[in-house]
Amino acid sequence: MKKIYWVIVLIIVLGLLFFLGGKKNKLEAPAPYEYVEDGAPISNAQPVLGEEGEGVKEAIVVLDGEVAVKEFTITAKNFSFTPATIAVKKGDRIKITFKNTQGFHDFVIDEFGKAAKQAQAPAEEVLEFTADKTGSFEYYCSVGTHRAMGMKGLLVVSE
Numbered sequence: 541m542k543k544i545y546w547v548i549v550l551i552i553v554l555g556l557l558f559f560l561g562g563k564k565n566k567l568e569a570p571a572p573y574e575y576v577e578d579g580a581p582i583s584n585a586q587p588v589l590g591e592e593g594e595g596v597k598e599a600i601v602v603l604d605g606e607v608a609v610k611e612f613t614i615t616a617k618n619f620s621f622t623p624a625t626i627a628v629k630k631g632d633r634i635k636i637t638f639k640n641t642q643g644f645h646d647f648v649i650d651e652f653g654k655a656a657k658q659a660q661a662p663a664e665e666v667l668e669f670t671a672d673k674t675g676s677f678e679y680y681c682s683v684g685t686h687r688a689m690g691m692k693g694l695l696v697v698s699e
Contacts, residue, residue: 609668611635614679614693616661617642619686621679621693628671630697636667645686649679649695658683671697 610632615622616639628634638647638656640663647656647665651673656665680692 609633609635611637613637613639614647616640616645616647616681616691619643619681619689619691621647621681621691624693625696626693627696627698630671630674630699632671632697634669634671638665638667640664645681645683645691647679648682649677651675651677655682671695673697674699 610628612623612626612634614626614636636647636654640646640659640661642661644658644660646658647667648654649667652669652671654667654669656667657663659665674697677695677697678692679695680687
């Protein structure tokens with residue numbers, strides 16, 4: 541009976557060590573901002589893995605303690621955008637680098653009057669605008685039936 545007790549205790553201890561040991565390798569989500577001594581926010585945006593390991597990165601450019609531009613890279617491939625959703629606040633200045641990595645595509649966001657030219661991959665274009673209205677706004681590829689095939693995403697602008 542004592543042997544069974546010690547075997548069970550040993551299994552529990554080994555399980556705990558295995559479980560707790562695995563926690564060291566996990567990444568924690570970054571905080572949106574870190575603050576330096578003078579109180580000015582600085583960016584600590586980290587790359588985020590998109591579909592099939594493609595990198596997605598958001599950068600926040602800071603000038604004199606104020607957020608000047610929020611930068612996003614949106615990657616197009618047959619038939620999707622990565623990331624599929626981006627979120628900003630009303631009044632933010634937005635810079636989107638549209639990268640077409642596969643096929644013939646464009647990028648359109650009607651509510652802000654912005655569109656990248658239709659182009660064969662590889663192609664890249666930068667669009668800038670101010671998010672001056674709140675809501676959820678669809679961005680999409682206007683080539684043929686690409687939008688209906690799911691080549692769309694969402695820009696969410698909050699107060």
